Amino acid sequence: MAEPAGLDALATPRLLLDRDRLAANIAAMGGAARNAGLPLRVHLKTVKCAEAAAMLREAGVDRFAVSTVAEASFFAGRGCADLLYTTPVTPAKVAPLLALGPAAMAAVESLDMARAVSDAAAALGGALPVLIELDVDGYRGGVPFPGPEFEALAAFAAAAPGLTLRGAMSYSGATYGAADAAARAGIAAAHDAALAEAGERLRALGLAAPLLSTGGSPGVLATPAPDGANEFRPGVFCFWDLFQAGLGVCREQDIAISVLATVLSVRPDRGQALIDAGALALSLDRSTARQAVDWGHGRVCDVEGAPLGMLKVSGASQEHGVVTGDAAALARLRPGQRVRILPNHCCLTAAAYPAYDVISGGVLTGDTWTRVNGW
Amino acid sequence: MAEPAGLDALATPRLLLDRDRLAANIAAMGGAARNAGLPLRVHLKTVKCAEAAAMLREAGVDRFAVSTVAEASFFAGRGCADLLYTTPVTPAKVAPLLALGPAAMAAVESLDMARAVSDAAAALGGALPVLIELDVDGYRGGVPFPGPEFEALAAFAAAAPGLTLRGAMSYSGATYGAADAAARAGIAAAHDAALAEAGERLRALGLAAPLLSTGGSPGVLATPAPDGANEFRPGVFCFWDLFQAGLGVCREQDIAISVLATVLSVRPDRGQALIDAGALALSLDRSTARQAVDWGHGRVCDVEGAPLGMLKVSGASQEHGVVTGDAAALARLRPGQRVRILPNHCCLTAAAYPAYDVISGGVLTGDTWTRVNGW
Numbered sequence: 001m002a003e004p005a006g007l008d009a010l011a012t013p014r015l016l017l018d019r020d021r022l023a024a025n026i027a028a029m030g031g032a033a034r035n036a037g038l039p040l041r042v043h044l045k046t047v048k049c050a051e052a053a054a055m056l057r058e059a060g061v062d063r064f065a066v067s068t069v070a071e072a073s074f075f076a077g078r079g080c081a082d083l084l085y086t087t088p089v090t091p092a093k094v095a096p097l098l099a100l101g102p103a104a105m106a107a108v109e110s111l112d113m114a115r116a117v118s119d120a121a122a123a124l125g126g127a128l129p130v131l132i133e134l135d136v137d138g139y140r141g142g143v144p145f146p147g148p149e150f151e152a153l154a155a156f157a158a159a160a161p162g163l164t165l166r167g168a169m170s171y172s173g174a175t176y177g178a179a180d181a182a183a184r185a186g187i188a189a190a191h192d193a194a195l196a197e198a199g200e201r202l203r204a205l206g207l208a209a210p211l212l213s214t215g216g217s218p219g220v221l222a223t224p225a226p227d228g229a230n231e232f233r234p235g236v237f238c239f240w241d242l243f244q245a246g247l248g249v250c251r252e253q254d255i256a257i258s259v260l261a262t263v264l265s266v267r268p269d270r271g272q273a274l275i276d277a278g279a280l281a282l283s284l285d286r287s288t289a290r291q292a293v294d295w296g297h298g299r300v301c302d303v304e305g306a307p308l309g310m311l312k313v314s315g316a317s318q319e320h321g322v323v324t325g326d327a328a329a330l331a332r333l334r335p336g337q338r339v340r341i342l343p344n345h346c347c348l349t350a351a352a353y354p355a356y357d358v359i360s361g362g363v364l365t366g367d368t369w370t371r372v373n374g375w
Numbered sequence: 376m377a378e379p380a381g382l383d384a385l386a387t388p389r390l391l392l393d394r395d396r397l398a399a400n401i402a403a404m405g406g407a408a409r410n411a412g413l414p415l416r417v418h419l420k421t422v423k424c425a426e427a428a429a430m431l432r433e434a435g436v437d438r439f440a441v442s443t444v445a446e447a448s449f450f451a452g453r454g455c456a457d458l459l460y461t462t463p464v465t466p467a468k469v470a471p472l473l474a475l476g477p478a479a480m481a482a483v484e485s486l487d488m489a490r491a492v493s494d495a496a497a498a499l500g501g502a503l504p505v506l507i508e509l510d511v512d513g514y515r516g517g518v519p520f521p522g523p524e525f526e527a528l529a530a531f532a533a534a535a536p537g538l539t540l541r542g543a544m545s546y547s548g549a550t551y552g553a554a555d556a557a558a559r560a561g562i563a564a565a566h567d568a569a570l571a572e573a574g575e576r577l578r579a580l581g582l583a584a585p586l587l588s589t590g591g592s593p594g595v596l597a598t599p600a601p602d603g604a605n606e607f608r609p610g611v612f613c614f615w616d617l618f619q620a621g622l623g624v625c626r627e628q629d630i631a632i633s634v635l636a637t638v639l640s641v642r643p644d645r646g647q648a649l650i651d652a653g654a655l656a657l658s659l660d661r662s663t664a665r666q667a668v669d670w671g672h673g674r675v676c677d678v679e680g681a682p683l684g685m686l687k688v689s690g691a692s693q694e695h696g697v698v699t700g701d702a703a704a705l706a707r708l709r710p711g712q713r714v715r716i717l718p719n720h721c722c723l724t725a726a727a728y729p730a731y732d733v734i735s736g737g738v739l740t741g742d743t744w745t746r747v748n749g750w
Contacts, residue, residue: 011444011467013750045693067694069386087651087694088639090711092386109649110640112710140695141640141649173692264463265485265516274484274516276462280726281750284659317548318420318722319442319462320515335487336465347693351655352726354749374729375388375656 007260007303007364008338010357013281014260015349016340017356017369018305021256022052022238026059029237032221036232041065041084041213043235046347049356049369050078052238065215065233069096074372076100084131084213084233086169088113088141091120094162098126105166105211109133109143111153114163121162129164130157131213136194137174137187145194151201158205167211168198169233172219176287181222181248188214188222196228218249239346242295243287257350258305258340259298260357261321266333273323273333275300277341279316280352285345297321298341298349300329304362305340308333313341382635382678382739383713385732388656389635390724391715392731392744393680396631397427397613401434404592404612411601416440416459416588418610421722424731424744425453427613440590440608444471449747451475459506459588459608461544463488463516466495469537473501480541480586484508484518486528489538496537505532506544506588511569512562514548520569526576533580542586543573544608547594551662556597556623563589563597571603593624614721617670618662632725633680633715634673635732636696641708648698648708650675652716654691655727660720672696673716673724675704679737680715683708688716 007016033040041063042056053064053075065084066072072085073096081103089097089106094117097104108114108130121128132153135142143150157165170191178184195212202210214220215233223229239257240250261277279297288295300311300323309329315322321341323330333339343349350356351373358367382391408415416438417431428439428450440459441447447460448471456478464472464481469492472479483489483505496503507528510517518525532540545566550559570587577585589595590608598604614632615625636652654672663670675686675698684704690697696716698705708714718724725731726748733742 009467011471011750012465088649090387090637090639090651092384092637096386110710113640116711138645140690140692140697262465262467264465265488270513274463276465279658279660279723283654284661284723285654286659315515317515322515335485336491348654348659352749374727375386 010260010338012260012262012338013277014357015353016258016260017358018256019358019360019365021254023055025237025240025254025256026055029234030059033232036224036226038226038229039063039231041231041233042238043067043086043215043233044071044075046235047238048350048371048373051369053078053080063231065235068375069093070374071372072097072100072104076104086215088133089117089128089130091116094120094128095124098124098128102129105129105131107131107133107169108153108157109141111149111156114153114156114160118160118162127162127164129166131167131169131211132157132198134168134170134194134198136170136191137172139171139173142170146197154201154205158207165202165207167202167207167213168195169213169215170195172214172216175216175218175222176247184218184222188219191219192223192226192228194228199228217244218247221249236346239350241343241346242299243291243345246288246291246293252342255342255346257346257356258301258342259349261339261341263333263335263337263339265335266330268327268331271324271327271330273330275313275321275323275339276319277313277321278319280318282313282316282321282341282343283345283348283352284316285348287344295344298343301340301342303338303340308339385635387635387637387713388652389732390728391633391635392733393631394733394735394740396629398430400612400615400629400631401430404609405434407596408607411599411607413601413604414438414606416606416608417613418442418461418590418608419446419450421610422613423725423746423748426744428453428455438606440610443750444468445749446747447472447475447479451479461590463508464492464503464505466491469495469503470499473499473503477504480504480506482506482508482544483528483532484516486524486531489528489531489535493535493537502537502539504539504541506542506586507532507573509543509545509569509573511545511566512547512549514546517545521572529576529580533582540577540582542577542582542588543570544588544590545570547589547591550591550593550597551622559593559597563594566594567598567601567603569603574603592619593622596624611721614725616718616721617674618666618719621663621666621668627717630717630721632721632731633676633717634724636714636716638708638710638712638714640710641705643702643706646699646702646705648705650688650696650698650714651694652688652696653694655693657688657691657696657716657718658720658723658727659691660723662719670719673718676715676717678713678715683714
């Protein structure tokens with residue numbers, strides 16, 4: 001373990017993780033799940049690190065979701081047996097998923113792909129546990145539900161030699177475009193009702209106790225009394241970000257990661273400063289672009305994390321960030337000064353870094369937590 | 376070296392590098408530089424790999440630019456001594472740059488930062504070679520030129536104990552917003568004239584043979600007869616991308632990298648297909664958004680690289696890409712099919728991957744070339 005050092009001396013850009021905020025976010029989501037009476041299956045695509053998974057396990061979480069085979073293999077080797085691979089599975093992913101044991105599941109959303117996956121698993125002498133992904137809100141993927149395609153896919157999955165049907169899942173991504181909490185609650189209720197109905201259909205096919213998983217942190221928090229879902233599958237809540245704060249689902253002071261950067265130059269005459277965190281360090285996610293406050297490529301805070309007026313990163317090339325938005329705050333910046341940038345979308349910003357530099361009580365702990373990037 | 380395998384069997388997403396196209400792009404830029412009578416300093420921030428640097432050296436390139444200290448250290452250890460670190464240098468970067476020897480240079484663009492960098496270098500008993508970055512077109516950074524700030528910075532750098540003034544540089548990023556070749560030529564000519572004038576100012580300060588470096592592939596190609604610059608500093612030409620093709624600076628068939636992805640599902644009724652390459656696999660660069668053809672998050676081609684009609688990746692979440700844009704081409708997609716996505720911005724797309732899978736003559740060579748990501 002390296003010695004703790006001051007943030008003022010670090011070479012930048014670096015990705016900071018506030019362990020205290022992560023712990024508080026885990027505790028808060030745990031409370032919401034207990035109130036709803038449902039277990040959590042936490043999506044590790046956001047944190048992608050063993051230490052955060054260990055904190056989740058200490059908080060009682062024993063179900064996890066992953067978005068890549070690399071994550072699945074990494075976490076299965078670290079005590080996370082009950083894993084759901086949520087990116088729709090393809091034949092090339094079957095062998096590494098089967099190798100993780102019978103508790104590792106995958107998502108299917110089309111009959112054609114389910115056939116190919118079953119063939120691949122059967123050829124390996126195995127049967128892959130699967131959940132059927134339902135399209136409830138037209139957000140992205142999933143089999144249309146209810147309808148004949150779902151019925152055909154469910155009947156196939158229940159009987160296919162290379163599949164073991166375990167249940168159904170949905171992802172309430174449409175909450176990201178909802179105007180307010182009432183709209184989010186409506187979307188979440190639609191997902192819950194669909195899962196309830198899917199459960200009935202799956203029981204009719206002989207599946208005694210289907211797993212019915214609903215995902216998406218805003219939707220999960222908008223489902224206080226589920227009738228259909230029997231587990232919650234949030235992920236982004238571990239870190240939160242400006243987009244989620246813009247939705248009103250968290251507060252800015254809950255955001256657990258930030259990018260440490262250095263001010264390169266300040267040009268009040270041009271209304272801009274340059275920092276050494278650009279497109280690669282921040283990602284080009286612009287999720288807040290259509291929210292009430294557009295934070296560009298991130299909100300600019302001082303080295304301790306306090307916002308510097310309304311300064312934001314409004315432009316980003318590969319390694320340069322252009323800071324604008326508040327003349328008074330801009331004029332107080334100094335070349336060489338360290339700043340912290342709050343991310344628009346924590347999952348994408350974090351993906352640029354091999355590891356987190358962990359802070360606690362506002363200072364570096366000296367710990368670095370390695371991320372499982374790539375596929 | 377792994378055995379070559381068919382693209383149809385690879386787990387996806389993967390980043391393919393067409394070595395033949397890379398070689399042709401290097402040869403073409405080499406020819407342009409020879410016609411102009413100037414040496415090339417190739418920016419390695421695009422390729423970030425030892426094997427491409429070796430190809431460049433075999434083609435006669437012996438000057439290089441880098442955007443991170445990680446690149447600088449990596450390439451300096453692989454025979455690239457004459458290196459320019461183009462992200463404005465800060466005190467925290469001085470020690471690792473000085474360690475690379477007297478041929479490694481850095482960029483400065485403000486008097487305040489130059490003072491801090493000189494102090495840091497002098498405290499280490501060294502002097503860092505520097506180029507002054509000029510702001511010619513207001514694109515991003517650089518000291519205003521001509522003007523008193525440049526004069527003060529140049530005088531300081533010429534005399535500072537911790538700096539060795541080597542010359543000046545500019546980056547013609549404004550060509551990216553130019554309407555046509557004539558507009559690019561005008562911007563490039565302004566950069567060349569500024570470098571000529573800066574050279575005179577630096578000679579008047581006693582610098583006998585200033586290095587005068589101009590960068591940006593479109594600008595370089597628009598400067599057939601330089602009067603001021605005495606080296607060209609392009610980078611993106613190694614791979615090219617859809618944005619550069621949209622500018623008319625290259626052809627789509629010159630683009631040397633692509634993302635191999637798998638079709639997850641096809642929904643002609645919704646006008647979309649899903650692929651397993653999303654925001655992390657493609658980057659969220661939207662450089663083509665304001666061009667004549669907006670390619671979304673990338674143009675969709677078949678596994679051999681031939682465009683599939685006008686299909687593009689119009690939506691991207693973390694691991695999912697949504698393909699739309701051409702009903703006839705969409706209807707011909709099949710779940711499980713491999714496709715290739717041409718990148719909007721090659722530098723940003725490549726950054727998501729630890730390595731390239733190299734192809735030549737249209738097939739995998741079995742080589743993987745490791746990238747120097749991070750900082």
